[in-house]
Amino acid sequence: MAAEDRKWKCWQCNQELVKQQVLFTYLGHTFSHDLPTCPKCRRVFIPKELADGAIAEVEEQLEDK
Amino acid sequence: MVKLEEYRLEDSTSLTAKCFHGEPASCSFACPFQLDVRGFLRRASEGKWKRAYKTYRTATVFPVIVSTLCDQPCQNRCQRTLLGDEAIAIREIEKACIKYTKNRKPQAYAIPPKPEKIAVVGAGVAGLSCALNLAEKNYQVTVFEKEDTWGGILRDHPDFPAFDEDIKLQFSAVDVDFKFKHKINSLTELADFAAVYIATGAGGDDFGLLSSWNDEVFTTAKDKIFLGGMLAGLTLMESIAQGNLLSKIIEGYLQTGRASLGYDVYDKNYCGHYLEHEDAVSQPRVIAASPEGYTEEEAKQEAARCLFCDCDKCLTQCEMLKRFKKNPHIIAVEAYNDTKANPPYSTRSLTRQTYSCNLCGYCKSICPEGIDIGAVLRLSRRARMSAGIHPAALQDFWLREMDFATSTGAYISAPKGKETCEYAFFPGCQLGAAAPENVLQAYAYLAQNYDTGIMLTCCGAPAYWAGDDERLDNNLEKIKQDWTALGKPTLIFACATCETLFKQFLPETKTVSLYELLAQDDQLTPAQPFAEGAVFDPCNARGNEDMQHSVRILAQKAGITITELKDKNRCCGYGGLIRLANPSLYDEITQNRAKASEKPYIVYCVNCREVFTSRDKDAVHILDMVFGTGKNRKVPTLLEKRENSLEVKKALMAEISGTSFTPEKQPWDDLTLLIDDELQKEMEAKLISAGELKEAIWQAETTGAKFYDESDNMCLTYMVKPVITYWVQYREVGPQTYQVYSAYYHRIRIKEEG
Numbered sequence A: 001m002a003a004e005d006r007k008w009k010c011w012q013c014n015q016e017l018v019k020q021q022v023l024f025t026y027l028g029h030t031f032s033h034d035l036p037t038c039p040k041c042r043r044v045f046i047p048k049e050l051a052d053g054a055i056a057e058v059e060e061q062l063e064d065k
Numbered sequence B: 001m002v003k004l005e006e007y008r009l010e011d012s013t014s015l016t017a018k019c020f021h022g023e024p025a026s027c028s029f030a031c032p033f034q035l036d037v038r039g040f041l042r043r044a045s046e047g048k049w050k051r052a053y054k055t056y057r058t059a060t061v062f063p064v065i066v067s068t069l070c071d072q073p074c075q076n077r078c079q080r081t082l083l084g085d086e087a088i089a090i091r092e093i094e095k096a097c098i099k100y101t102k103n104r105k106p107q108a109y110a111i112p113p114k115p116e117k118i119a120v121v122g123a124g125v126a127g128l129s130c131a132l133n134l135a136e137k138n139y140q141v142t143v144f145e146k147e148d149t150w151g152g153i154l155r156d157h158p159d160f161p162a163f164d165e166d167i168k169l170q171f172s173a174v175d176v177d178f179k180f181k182h183k184i185n186s187l188t189e190l191a192d193f194a195a196v197y198i199a200t201g202a203g204g205d206d207f208g209l210l211s212s213w214n215d216e217v218f219t220t221a222k223d224k225i226f227l228g229g230m231l232a233g234l235t236l237m238e239s240i241a242q243g244n245l246l247s248k249i250i251e252g253y254l255q256t257g258r259a260s261l262g263y264d265v266y267d268k269n270y271c272g273h274y275l276e277h278e279d280a281v282s283q284p285r286v287i288a289a290s291p292e293g294y295t296e297e298e299a300k301q302e303a304a305r306c307l308f309c310d311c312d313k314c315l316t317q318c319e320m321l322k323r324f325k326k327n328p329h330i331i332a333v334e335a336y337n338d339t340k341a342n343p344p345y346s347t348r349s350l351t352r353q354t355y356s357c358n359l360c361g362y363c364k365s366i367c368p369e370g371i372d373i374g375a376v377l378r379l380s381r382r383a384r385m386s387a388g389i390h391p392a393a394l395q396d397f398w399l400r401e402m403d404f405a406t407s408t409g410a411y412i413s414a415p416k417g418k419e420t421c422e423y424a425f426f427p428g429c430q431l432g433a434a435a436p437e438n439v440l441q442a443y444a445y446l447a448q449n450y451d452t453g454i455m456l457t458c459c460g461a462p463a464y465w466a467g468d469d470e471r472l473d474n475n476l477e478k479i480k481q482d483w484t485a486l487g488k489p490t491l492i493f494a495c496a497t498c499e500t501l502f503k504q505f506l507p508e509t510k511t512v513s514l515y516e517l518l519a520q521d522d523q524l525t526p527a528q529p530f531a532e533g534a535v536f537d538p539c540n541a542r543g544n545e546d547m548q549h550s551v552r553i554l555a556q557k558a559g560i561t562i563t564e565l566k567d568k569n570r571c572c573g574y575g576g577l578i579r580l581a582n583p584s585l586y587d588e589i590t591q592n593r594a595k596a597s598e599k600p601y602i603v604y605c606v607n608c609r610e611v612f613t614s615r616d617k618d619a620v621h622i623l624d625m626v627f628g629t630g631k632n633r634k635v636p637t638l639l640e641k642r643e644n645s646l647e648v649k650k651a652l653m654a655e656i657s658g659t660s661f662t663p664e665k666q667p668w669d670d671l672t673l674l675i676d677d678e679l680q681k682e683m684e685a686k687l688i689s690a691g692e693l694k695e696a697i698w699q700a701e702t703t704g705a706k707f708y709d710e711s712d713n714m715c716l717t718y719m720v721k722p723v724i725t726y727w728v729q730y731r732e733v734g735p736q737t738y739q740v741y742s743a744y745y746h747r748i749r750i751k752e753e754g
Ligand code: SF4
Pocket: B025, B026, B027, B028, B037, B038, B041, B077, B078, B079, B080, B088, B305, B306, B307, B308, B309
């Protein structure tokens, strides 16, 4: 099963993840994206596809600036 | 060395100042019009007649006159002749260009009329050329000519009707007031004009001013009166060219009150550069089949014989420079500008390129001026690092490996039972990581034959490559102290990069290569892995003749027939730590190097070996031939490399000091991870070490900070290392044992909410 399709729960809070706006920073830039997050402790889940795809692209763009 | 706080533009530009890429070719320097011969011939060779004509017309003003009468001084400087060929038949091509340009009618210029009135005395070529150029800029020009028509001495030429046509055509789009049969007797008649050009021809009236003539800016003792052309002793061609140049000087004079040369004037004594043309082949001149001159096809062919002389050696031979398509001067300027940029208001343009350079020195070795683009880009890396604007994640991995090798992995000692030594073996941090036996066997050999201690540490190459001065200096300082404490032994190097770094930064050390010592030993017969092979010299062994030669001796002793690579000492791809900064370029470079010869490689740099083995190119390290069976090795994983390094240290400590070494243990070291081959390969390519995953899993399991899927007990967690966030998906399959399903990372940071 793909990691994205799993029903992940936060172990500590025993909560199902819900989509929330998450803030990111890189090389002095800040931006946001909606991602599955523990509603209680706000731990964020970043799937591999996103890390290797869109995030890697953004990283490259910001590194070039 | 440049102080970064004081990084000035010249610090970069002085490094590339002598690059002559884009400079006009030698022929252009000989041309009275400084025609861009190369550009003109390029367009002609492509049959782009209209564009070729435009170039030609702008430079020569009267194309028909010049293409008929120019005596082609450019041909004496044509680099075609270096190959024993006849020079390019430039005038024949010029004529063809005029013939095959469909519409030569000049365009009227939409420039607002200027109020200044300018007088030209004399309607010979000098006066006409100046008048036409000024009129095109919409000045009010009046030409005074004592005869009843223009042309000066050309009027007696048999081709005058054609010249007359040419002049008419060129003046057809401008307004010039020609006053024929109007002799100027005194300059007071011209008092109303803002500038006057006296061009009365050879032996003409100089109004008493020739003796005060300035041959650079063509002024005279009298304010606003200029003089030139054949009156001043110039040739016909020079007179046309000067009229063109003078129009610019007069324009500047009208605007600023000063007569001066612009930037576009060449030093008359300078001839341009001659290139080597190694790959050029001899080609005879194209002969026109008809006395009428070249057909279109013939002209194109003859133009294509031009070598288009311009240096672009580094720009075409270095994959990195080829990819980024920026010329050396621009690179130098951008390197500086980037450190002054202030995003998001202004952005940087050279970052990716800065971190894509192997810093291999190849460009320097092939550049006729010895220009090292890598030096510019390393300066840029240093400046970025010191300003804290470097993309740290691109090189962080190697800096952490260096920190490990210079701390936990380091071991410095004199030989058994001694305080100092004559020699010390400096294997470099990667040799033991890749092949522990190589270090141990080499040390055993050296200890037996020489008074040899050991300096097991990293030379600092990662910090050098990353532009991290502080790390580099601290490490060099530490090495210097250790070396002094050992009694300043001669250092024996196995790695060309280490040796190069020492030569640059610790010139007081005496060095010798391990291979040189091994090659001197007549008792040694290295194992033969293959009958024929090519030596792949690492980039840092460039100029290190002893090292290169010794490796060949050893390979010959093994009975290998050596093929030499056409292009030696090219970086395998590892240099400069570009792998994460530019994965596709890294891939291209490593592939090209692996393909440089069909034959298997003999290497003497562990990084080269790793690059080739990872690409399934057969490559054997010379030490595996000297001390082993000559078999190729597997590339260890990142975690195994660290373990290997510690193993080397442990064995040497036991052997030399008789002490046992137990590295400080981390609680996660005892975890067992099960990782399948495919995932392992992916992790290695991305430089994700199983060590990081162990730490992440241990943290998750002890703190409970993880996600889980209760349907099958799958877990997922992440861990932030200084600038990289590692993710791992895993499941417990036994006591302290975990199956890993995926591992990945990102460089952006999740912003912790307060
Ligand atoms: S080969 Fe072409 S560019 Fe080179 S000198 Fe001759 S005409 Fe000029």
